[in-house]
Amino acid sequence: MKFKKQLFGFMDMLRFTKLVPNRRAALAAGADTPLPETWAVNEQARALHPGRMQVELTEVTPLTPRMAELVFRRVDGDAFPFFRAGQYVSLQGKVGDSVISRPYSIASSPRQALQNRLVLGVENAGFFSQYLTQEAKPGDRFVMTEPSGEFHYETLRDKKHIVGVAGGSGITPLLSMAQSALEGDEPYQMTLFYGARRAEDLAFRKELDALSEKGLKVIYVLSDEERPGYEHGFVSGELLSKYVPVQDVTYFLCGPKAMYEYLAGQMAPWHLPVKAVHKDATCCPSLSMDNPRTFTLTVHIRDKVFTVPAREDETLLTAMERAGIEAPNKCRAGGCGYCHSKWLGGDFQVAEGRDGRREADRKFGFVHPCVTYPLSDMELDVPPAE
Amino acid sequence: MKSQGKAYDVVVIGAGNGGLTAAIRVLQAGRSCLVLEKHNLPGGFATSFRRGRFEFEASLHELNDFGSPEEPGDIRTLFRELGVEDKIGWIRIPDAYHLITTDKQYDCEMPFGLQAFTDKMEELVPGSRPSVTAFFELCDEVRAAQTYSMEVNGHTDSEYMKKHFPNFLRAGSYSVNEVLDALKMPKKAQDILGAYWCYLGVDLDRMSFLHYGSMVIRYITRDAWMPKMRSHEISLALETRIRELGGDIWYHSPAAHILTDEAGAITGVSLTDGQVIPTHHVIANMAPHVVFGSMLDKKAVTPQITRATNARTFAGRGFSLFLGLNKSAEELGIKSHNYFIYDTADTVKQYNSMRRVDTNHVQATVCLNNAYPACSPEGTCMMYFTTLIMSDDWSRVSQSEYFKMKDRVADDMIRVFERETGCQIRDAIEEIAVASPTTYARYCGHPEGTIYGYETAGWDSLMPRMMMIAEDAALCPGLRFAGGFAMRSSGYSSAYVSGDLSGRQTVGDLKKEGR
Ligand SMILES: Cc1cc2nc3c(=O)[nH]c(=O)nc-3n(C[C@H](O)[C@H](O)[C@H](O)COP(=O)(O)OP(=O)(O)OC[C@H]3O[C@@H](n4cnc5c(N)ncnc54)[C@H](O)[C@@H]3O)c2cc1C
Ligand code: FES
Secondary structure, eight states: OOOOGGGSOTTHHHHHHTHHHHHHHHHHTSOOSOOOSOOHHHHHHHHHOOOEEEEEEEEEEEEETTEEEEEEEESSSSSOOOOOTTOEEEEEEEETTEEEEEEEEBOSOHHHHHTTOEEEEEESOSHHHHHHHHTOOTTOEEEEEOOBOSOSOOTTTSOSEEEEEEEGGGHHHHHHHHHHHHTTSSOOEEEEEEEESSGGGOOOHHHHHHHHHTTOEEEEEESSOOOTTSEESOOOHHHHHHHSOGGGSEEEEESOHHHHHHHHHHHGGGOOOGGGEEEOOOOOOOOOOSSOOEEEEEEEETTEEEEEEEETTSOHHHHHHHTTOOOOOSSSSSSSOTTOEEEEEOOEEEOTTOOOOOHHHHHHTEEOGGGEEESSOEEEEOOOOO | OOOBOOOOSEEEEOOBHHHHHHHHHHHHTTOOEEEEOSSSSSBTTSOEEEETTEEEESSOSOBTTOBOSSSBOHHHHHHHHHTOGGGSOEEEOSOSEEEEETTTOOEEEEOSSHHHHHHHHHHHSTTOHHHHHHHHHHHHHHHHHHHHHHHTTTOOOHHHHHHHOHHHHHHTTSBHHHHHHHTTOOHHHHHHHGGGHHHHTSOTTTBBHHHHHHHHHHHHHSOOEEETTHHHHHHHHHHHHHHHTTOEEESSOOEEEEEEOTTSOEEEEEETTSOEEEOSOEEEOSOHHHIIIIIBOGGGOOHHHHHHHHTOOBOOEEEEEEEEESSOHHHHTOOOSEEEEESOSOHHHHHHHTTSGGGOOOEEEEEGGGTOGGGSOTTOEEEEEEEEESSSGGGGOOGGGHHHHHHHHHHHHHHHHHHHHOOOOGGGEEEEEEEOHHHHHHHHOOGGGBSSOBOOBGGGSHHHHHHTHHHHHTTSTTEEEOSTTSTTOSSHHHHHHHHHHHHHHHHHHHHHTTO
């Protein structure tokens, strides 16, 4: 090639041969002070994302005939992390021989978390919830995952006016969202529709009434009772139109599946874009079927192998938990990916509408056990819970 | 001490691009290997995540130096050797880059291919052809010299070098700007040619020409490709290959300590629950700062190691915004696959403005649909915006300001993109996710949320690093590094290459020891 020598000086070769000695000298001239073991941003990450926390139950108070308020404090750190109102934690405990964990939305605000106070509103709806509302006592210890989840306001996406629709225990994240806005941490204005059967089934009345004095607009909607000052029936399209400009708000819905289905029908004529409606996830249930078969599930965790029974109508995660295996999980709804495990063999089906796997997971054989039911004997490689 | 598990010839810590590649190399040589990963997924930054209707790419803009099946680049060749090329569905990236600068109002869409690139440059900067051609010829020699250097594992013969690569040696100690000036390249052509600088993270006054030249020629001559299912597809293909070759991979298994005997020789790796995995060889897909600062037995951390590690400078800390939009790229007027948007074409000024979060308006932005229309549902598109923060400025953000601060930076990225391209995207936002240095610090454990390894500037530039591989490794026998913090610096291609090197060299170490 015709690259001209004179482009550079005659010392070029010499300079080149200095590259290594220069670097050698610079490395040797580094400080001899001990290497840092952490950095401010990494500490920030640890504070915001502590992973699994040790917590203590400090109060249990009945809220309604079916719901109780549980207050926790963290015992392995000064305080809970700040989070985004609307997020959930997963609470883990041991009931009998089973290790169980369940996601619960946080009812208290992010500001309170910094005061080491975190409140859950637990409905007596299942195996673990029943244990929590009826048997757990102040002083009991649990493991809790850090707050997570995408059911929260997004400043750059959502409208300034948001509409919360809560059904039953679905009030919890919306209460946190309402509080957080009034504490100045969120920029929206909120109108909250809270549906229940009867007035006595409305949880957190005291808190909500206090918030409405500070500017939160709350509409209580009772389906089984008529009362002055309360709306009667379900939260319908007509009711929403009565209070809010339905095309010009962002919806946050949290409640049972039936409520989502009903509202979807009611809102259909408005042709809202996908981005206008956010729904909180619900746990993946067991299937209802007669005479479910029981298969054998072989589970590899690191260098250990377990063999456990797995019922056709229950998820692979449930099968492992029943056998006392601590398998990782958070949302139990298929979406968070925390239970991501390698499929090694056997047939299965994924709960309808809950396949939250990445495209390549399907290609290379990975599953989310929290939403996967066995159809034959199966084999999985599962990460340990921690 | 808890149960002594099975012993392995090699333990790889971290299943990022570097670690996965290294593990395959070890296994291909018939050695046993365990990969420890603290996450529940392989890939490190090479991953994807789902939000609503979208599956976002976490980091990859394009896989450079990949090339076509017929004319493979170094990385396709490596993937072939690793046995993963065919496990992945590939798509070709249409164009090299779209450069926009606010100060000089550049708006240049540059194609792949030496000829096309040079022609386009001539069209944009009449008279630039001779210097641009000379530049690429010089780069070609650089590439050839580096290939040679890699083949001999850094033990280069100076007579051979002088004979075959004289210009390489002559230009070798200069910065990019010094060489471009020496070539008398018109300023505008220099600016356009310099656009890739932010992929390497060092301004062109301090970036060695050898580094930039060898990268740019790879980028331009071999076209870039991308896996269809985001980089998660590559990561899973590599991990599947590890299983096929009989390797073990454990997730949720952060390595806690690298254990040594009295003489400082490596004897094993312990997990956080105390389990010990006996081994004499570790390949760390992590920062030396972390390995030497808190993992390796203190008695093995010599003063020389401490000094050599303290001497180094972290490169950019990452900040990214991911948007799922409810209109197609076409409807929104987004034409290019990847944009570099700078305030100024002056890379030194630009680098300095990136030291502070509030003065950093740089973005490298991708609209994946313009390379792969089917990456999101019909009538939608997906974008990701990334910048680097060239200091620890982010550490000033308090916990309760954290989410607001993320939104503020994201808001600025959208504002700048809209202003510079005229595409209005804000109202179309259906899904949004923001990753800050805090996110990256948490995700991969790197110091300060650094995503670019150690800065390849001045004395620590690529060439002397490559020439000192053996010397650096001798600091701690039995331990080698792979990935963004290793000798080849960061970026997908570089991380794979360092994994390849360290994997093969560890096999060499095992042979030498007669194990
Ligand atoms: C937003 C963004 C955009 C980028 N864009 C591009 C691009 O377009 N092109 C490009 O080439 N490059 C890009 N990069 C850079 C590129 O992603 C990285 O350089 C490359 O992935 C580095 O690979 P690595 O091998 O260092 O692994 P890393 O991704 O750093 O992974 C290290 C792994 O080690 C694990 N680990 C850490 N500590 C432990 C421990 N104690 N025990 C066990 N496991 C541990 C981590 O969990 C992680 O999985 C981008 C990066 C980011 C973040
Ligand atoms: S626990 Fe969230 S996807 Fe399975």
